[in-house]
Amino acid sequence: MALNAVLGVDIGTSSSKGVLVALDGTVLRSAVREHVVxxxxxxxxEMDAAVWWEEFVSLSRELTTGAEADVVAVGLSGMGPCVLLTDADDTPLRPAVLYGVDTRSVEQIARLNEELGxxxxxxxxxxxxxxxxAGAKVAWIADEEPELFARARRLYMASSWLVRKLTGAYVLDHHSASQATPLYDTEARRWYAPWADxxxxxxxxxxxxWSGEAAxxxxxEAARSTGLPHGIPVITGTVDAWAEALSVGxxxxxxxxxxxxxTMFLVHTVRGLLTHPALWSTVGALPDTRNLAGGMATSGAVTGWLRELFGNPGYPELLRLAEDSGPGANGLLMLPYFAGERTPVMDPLARGVIAGLTLSHTRGDLYRAALEATAYAVRHNIEVLEKAGGDIRRVVAVGGGTQGGLWTRIVSDVTGRPQELRATSIGACYGGALLAAQLVTDASIDAWNPLRETVTPHPEATARYDELYGLYRDLYPASAEVAHALAARQNR
Structure with a gap:
């Protein structure tokens, strides 16, 4: 007799991932489709939305063909907030404009701040x-591509586009909408018509x-394309980072x-509405929850860039070299602002900096400096989260970067905080699968994904990193003017 199972798919920045999961949380199959933006x-x-659907179909076919499991529900998530505009026939008018890594809307942000306050x-x-x-990016399209915008009739994000293709429904989850600033009223939890109009x-x-509701x-037609059973429910879905948080409880x-x-993302669940100018305050993926969130523009993107420069050695080899380098990367310090920076710097014109380079520095030193730069940025975000009123009692790590152990250990040493790692770290697609399972059973994440280990900070390393963190904080204001001048040249 075949098992009942759920399909979870996430559309990420560098890949789409899918899992077939039994209703007890056991991962039966997984698959990945890599892509580039x-x-x-x-x-x-930007990204062509056709790729989102093509990769969903491909993942669905691979994961379900020949599987001794009956899919009973589908879970979805995707990078966001994105802006995909379609015409009245749901034909995309242009590639989707992606989330905060896309910094095109500087002029629209300034204008809307002046007009709306x-x-x-x-x-x-x-x-x-x-x-x-996302709202500012809608304004950019209206300003820069007015003829195209005049034909726009609907707004989608990655997960809601898949919902449309699978079910025909036109819906969006509250959390994604709350990142479409300034179109959504976070207290009333609805679109704010005066500004949306x-x-x-x-x-x-x-x-x-809500994210876990059936859309x-x-x-x-979708069943024929994907191989999924006709008539099974599909959740509304949400932004990948929030599904990732659900995947580890x-x-x-x-x-x-x-x-x-x-990118590195931080999601802190809070009891009430908290705001801070250097963070994002959103409604949560689940009803009656709220979050303070932060996000870096790059993290794994920098390590991937270095790997490519180094001739594409394996990540285990690079981690070994970074381990040999030791805390402080032999006197290297990096600002990881290679695509501008989101929170808490909020500077789209910031740029990456590698300070302290000498002819004796090695690949391992550079790779270590990139990992440490991410950790310093995490600490900076945590400090601002707590300044805003956050009360961080538990840190849970998830994602591909948790593999290998070194990166999480560096982050714990730099921040002085332990991090929990769950048994399954597949990420957002697993969180979407959980929400799908909850449509048909009483699945809980603690039963699905128990604690595997806790990464604890080493006091000696933390003390050493305290001094280096001070230098990290000094480096951005000291180099920002030059970085901005260079960014202006790059944008010509």
């Missing part, structure tokens, strides 16, 4: 306008649901999730 101009990061935006929406704000005229904004069921007040991926 498009960078048509400095500061612009920066403080009023933060009061109503929970966050200030930044490169993360002003910024997105003619666009029918999607009805809102609809798989249509006959980091969704209770006091929890902080660290997502080690192409």
């Amino acid at each position: 498009d960078r048509p101009a400095p500061g612009q990061v 920066a403080e009023e935006i933060r009061r109503r929406c929970g966050s200030e306008l930044s490169s993360q704000a 002003r910024i997105a005229p003619g666009i029918e904004l999607p009805p809102l649901r 609809g069921t798989v249509t006959a 980091a969704h209770r007040p006091g929890d902080l999730m660290l997502m080690y991926g192409t």
